[in-house]
Amino acid sequence: MPSFNPPLRTLMGPGPSDVHPRVLAAMARPTIGHLDPAFVGLMDDIKALLRQAFKTRNEVTFPISGPGSVGMEACFVNLVEPGDTVIVCRNGVFGGRMKENVERAGGVAIVVDDPWTRAVDPQRLEDALETNPQARLVAFVMAETSTGALSDASTLVQIAHRHGALAIVDAVTALGGVPLDVDGWDIDAIYSGTQKCLSCPPGLSPVSFGARALDKLRARKTPVQSWFLDLNLVLGYWSGAARRSYHHTAPINALYGLHEALLMLHEEGLEAAWARHALHHRALRAGLEAMDLRLAGADGERLPQLNVVGIPDGVDDARVRQTLLDDYDLEIGAGLGEFAGKAWRIGLMGQSASRRHVLACLTALGSAMAAQGRPSDCGAALAAAQKVYAA
């Protein structure tokens, strides 16, 4: 059996996104022990860089040693006690996963549904909280990777607080790609992933917990059901050299990669990164529309980093994606849940939010559709995108 040498893909799906060689090189640096003083220094630097990325001064800000789904579970098992009522706003697949998490933690989930591709409706949340004054928590996905919808986290958190509930925010796809201000918006608990707009390989989940969330954790009457995710234990491990206690063994080399990726975000500047995602989204959209393709969703509610594109009648979803992969080494995402077979998901996340990516995607997509007999003017699409860049 030979070593595994992956094909050289261009990643424009819902994550992972393209990883910069700086990050890959960082991950290949020699492994050190997780109790090494140098490693403790790295942990401190990562916490500081994550606080910048989340825009928070929360002391409890660190990466959980598992993918984004684990960050989600960490928030729910720590903050939900058996019997707690949790309002879950669901406008896609990941809201549904939140409901699962609430119920497995012994909570009562009250689901507020919004149409797929639409943002969470603040009024429906308000109504649900009025009908359920016993609700202790509100949970929603700020950037729904399954639908491309961006919700107004600031407003939703305010509503939750007005009703005495804490807010758990899914920022897996949001972090680094759209404006996010944990302290300014007073978010109580938030989790993200590394393989989206941070452009790291998957495997870590940055989280941040504010004072109210920690108070709720401390006031628990029942133990956290997960040993691995019990913040009371994990915090000892991430609490700096003076008070550090053994818990598990952190994924050392993955943390080298996260450090480098966060450093790159810091060098670019958070606002600049948000602006870059917005720019390339506008260019992609202009190009797609020039080929008569339409983005799902409503104006002002679309994620720049995740573009859901309706598949035209007569075009074979799977065949197009296979052609992109085979002929262009280009990965775009299939539709998920309700959108399976009906939409593509084109990611412009982190390193994949670039002019090179936008132009390559328009070219490949136009050509693949033309090969299926659907006239698609690549030249017009490229010109439309370039016009956005020239403006």
Added chain:
Amino acid sequence: MPSFNPPLRTLMGPGPSDVHPRVLAAMARPTIGHLDPAFVGLMDDIKALLRQAFKTRNEVTFPISGPGSVGMEACFVNLVEPGDTVIVCRNGVFGGRMKENVERAGGVAIVVDDPWTRAVDPQRLEDALETNPQARLVAFVMAETSTGALSDASTLVQIAHRHGALAIVDAVTALGGVPLDVDGWDIDAIYSGTQKCLSCPPGLSPVSFGARALDKLRARKTPVQSWFLDLNLVLGYWSGAARRSYHHTAPINALYGLHEALLMLHEEGLEAAWARHALHHRALRAGLEAMDLRLAGADGERLPQLNVVGIPDGVDDARVRQTLLDDYDLEIGAGLGEFAGKAWRIGLMGQSASRRHVLACLTALGSAMAAQGRPSDCGAALAAAQKVYAA
């Protein structure tokens, strides 16, 4: 803030062990999507290689996307139902962690204690099962990283089965370092880690489940409390191209590394790797004894890959370890739990089980102790070790 460039350590603690450049290089290969056909092929190869390493034909053999502690939790939350009685054999720190896991999963843990440094006593397990015929599960640590004790997994599993209980085996430190035969010994559920005798960076937990364990899982009356670790869902993700379903996003690059490390184990041969660990253990022991240092534990119960060495009177534990780190870039482990300040833990795991490592450790340790006024004849220690190699 600069990039993080780790110091070049020699890792001889309780893990992580030294990672071969082949594995580091593999981790730096370009990231591909977790739904890429090439990635599905990689998953299949990893499963095949893991079956070889575990010596099993269990279909359900794959790496959980989290460190060894997550593998432990995966076994307990899937196999323990609320109210189940579980006999936990505890002869070190990690047996204690198993108890925590049983209780958080709603089970009743009956702990059978054995002295630290000693193997689990089969007779005490037998007695506990006779007193508790309601026990559904037995759990024990085959290779206790906190004490260096090797337990007789084959015998313990037989006893469990004779009493109608299933056996969960912790093989975090065992896999690749000592004889282990999942099918031959009829183990029901087993978990390991990558950063010990497989010499990968930490972050993944290989597991394997046999038919009886899967039957117990299928017969559950309550849902698994963890969404992320629910095998009913995870198995869909790891079940091969034809039936694969989305669950989480696997840590792609960490899996490149695991594949390469398993390939290296396969090239060396499992039996050869076990013999290598045994050889370097004998050499290390001869060298330590020549300096009048003693290994904890009893003959026939010592792990070759994890050597617990009593700290002589008058020698300052922390100062010695600091000297090794500062002057030799050599990491050995501190004592854990009962052994804090009383013993060192010297790992000879995976790539760290080599003549170079043994000789470097003897030299550094002798010199560091001599600097504290304890006469330690490095020359004699090296000669004693070399004599083992010459034999």
